[in-house]
Amino acid sequence: MFLSAALSSTTSHLTILPSLITSTTSPLSRRFSFTFLENRNPTTTTTLFPYKQRLLVKSQATAPASSEAVKVSPVPSEMKAWVYGEYGGVDVLKFDSNVAVPDLKEDQVLVRVVAAALNPVDAKRRQGKFKATDSPLPTVPGYDVAGVVVKVGSEVKEFRVGDEVYGDVNEKALEGPKQFGSLAEYTAVEEKLLAPKPKNLDFAQAASLPLAIETAYEGLERTGFSSGKSILVLNGSGGVGSLVIQLAKQVFGAARVAATPGTRNLELLKSLGVDLAIDYTKENFEDLPEKFDVVYDAIGQCDRAVKAIKEGGSVVALTGAVTPPGFRFVVTSNGTVLRKLNPYLESGKVKPIVDSKGPFPFTQLAEAFSYLETNRATGKVVIHPIP
Numbered sequence: 001m002f003l004s005a006a007l008s009s010t011t012s013h014l015t016i017l018p019s020l021i022t023s024t025t026s027p028l029s030r031r032f033s034f035t036f037l038e039n040r041n042p043t044t045t046t047t048l049f050p051y052k053q054r055l056l057v058k059s060q061a062t063a064p065a066s067s068e069a070v071k072v073s074p075v076p077s078e079m080k081a082w083v084y085g086e087y088g089g090v091d092v093l094k095f096d097s098n099v100a101v102p103d104l105k106e107d108q109v110l111v112r113v114v115a116a117a118l119n120p121v122d123a124k125r126r127q128g129k130f131k132a133t134d135s136p137l138p139t140v141p142g143y144d145v146a147g148v149v150v151k152v153g154s155e156v157k158e159f160r161v162g163d164e165v166y167g168d169v170n171e172k173a174l175e176g177p178k179q180f181g182s183l184a185e186y187t188a189v190e191e192k193l194l195a196p197k198p199k200n201l202d203f204a205q206a207a208s209l210p211l212a213i214e215t216a217y218e219g220l221e222r223t224g225f226s227s228g229k230s231i232l233v234l235n236g237s238g239g240v241g242s243l244v245i246q247l248a249k250q251v252f253g254a255a256r257v258a259a260t261p262g263t264r265n266l267e268l269l270k271s272l273g274v275d276l277a278i279d280y281t282k283e284n285f286e287d288l289p290e291k292f293d294v295v296y297d298a299i300g301q302c303d304r305a306v307k308a309i310k311e312g313g314s315v316v317a318l319t320g321a322v323t324p325p326g327f328r329f330v331v332t333s334n335g336t337v338l339r340k341l342n343p344y345l346e347s348g349k350v351k352p353i354v355d356s357k358g359p360f361p362f363t364q365l366a367e368a369f370s371y372l373e374t375n376r377a378t379g380k381v382v383i384h385p386i387p
C-alpha cells in the first residue's frame, strides 16, 4: 500500500512534442529537435535501501549542447528506477526515486528510456540462477531499451544527442550484465549495442525487439540456415519464436516453416507466415512423418527436437538440457544485427509482437514480471511509459 501510494505520487511524465520534431539530413543517423516536458515532484521521492550510497555515484552534467537545434532537459543526478538488493521472487523488486544516474564510459551513450521490455532472462537473473556470473547486487534489471540519446561519451561516433535508438544493453546476457539496466529513467549503453529506432515503430514496439530478434537471428545463423530449407520452431508464439518464424521466412528465405503454438495462437502464427501450425496441446511434433532441416527449440524440448530433424539436420536449443546433435548458445547483443534488420522492420515484412495485456506502465513492473513468469505471454511483455 505504502509503495503504491508513493509511486502514484511520484510519477513523472515524458512528452515528446511531435510538432517540434524536424528531420535533418545525416549520412549516419537522423537528427531530431524535440523537447522533454517533465513533471517532477521532488518532495515525494523515497529512499528504500541502505545501499543507496553505493548507487549514488557522482552527479551527471547536463547533456552537451548539440550544434543542431536540439533541446533536451538537463540530465538530473538521480532517477527513478526499479532495484533489487537480493535474489528472489517479484517481491524483491523495489521502486527507488533516488538512484544515481549511471556514469558514462567513453564508448557509451546515455539513453533516456522511453520503453523497455522484459525477457525470461530478467526473471531468471532476479531469481539468482546466474549469480555466479552476475554483476554485484543491487541491480537495476532490464536488457531491452528504446529511447532517446541525451548524452554521448567522448569516443562515440555514430550517435548524437536527440537520436532515437533501441538495443539490448548487455553485450553478454549472462556474463556480467550491467548493474544499471533499462528499467530506469536513464541507462548507459555502449554505442555498438544500439541502432537507430526503426522509423515506423513506436518506442514500445521497438523496445520489444532487441534481445529476442538478436537471439532469433544468431540462432538461425549458427545453424547455417539458408534459402530453401525447412524449419520447425518450438514455442512459436513466444518472444523469440515469433521472430524466428518471421526471420526464417522473410530474411533467410525458408521454403517451409512449421511451429508449435498452443490452441489460442494457431491463427496468429499462420498470419506470421507459418505453413504448418502444430497445436502442442493436441499433437506431438516428433510423431509426425514430416522432418525438418532445422528445429529451433525455444522451449527446452531438445530430446524430442532431435527426433524431428532430417538426417544431417540441426537443432538449436535456447534453454534446458541439450541432446546431441543439438547445441546451445547464449545471445550476444549486437547493434549491427539490428541495423541489418531495420529495413525488414521498416518495410513491415517483420513485425514486432507486443502482448496485448501490455504495455504495462512503469509502476506495474511487478505485475508485468508475474505475467511473464506464467510462461503464457504471446510475443513480448513491454513496459511503457517510463517512469
Ligand SMILES: NC(=O)c1ccc[n+]([C@@H]2O[C@H](COP(=O)([O-])OP(=O)(O)OC[C@H]3O[C@@H](n4cnc5c(N)ncnc54)[C@H](OP(=O)(O)O)[C@@H]3O)[C@@H](O)[C@H]2O)c1
Pocket (backbone or CB within 6 Å): 119, 120, 121, 173, 211, 212, 215, 234, 235, 236, 237, 238, 239, 240, 241, 260, 261, 262, 263, 264, 265, 280, 298, 299, 317, 318, 319, 329, 330, 331, 372, 375, 376, 377, 378, 379, 380
Ligand atoms: N540462450 C539464449 O541466448 C536465450 C535468448 C533468449 C531466450 N532464451 C530462453 O528461451 C526461452 C524462450 O524465451 P521467450 O522470450 O521466447 O519466452 P516467452 O515469450 O516467455 O514464451 C512464452 C510462450 O511460451 C509458449 N509455450 C509455453 N509452453 C509451451 C510448450 N510446451 N510448447 C510450445 N510453446 C509453449 C506459450 O505459448 P502458448 O501461450 O501458445 O501456450 C507462450 O506464448 C526462455 O527459456 C528463455 O530464457 C534463451
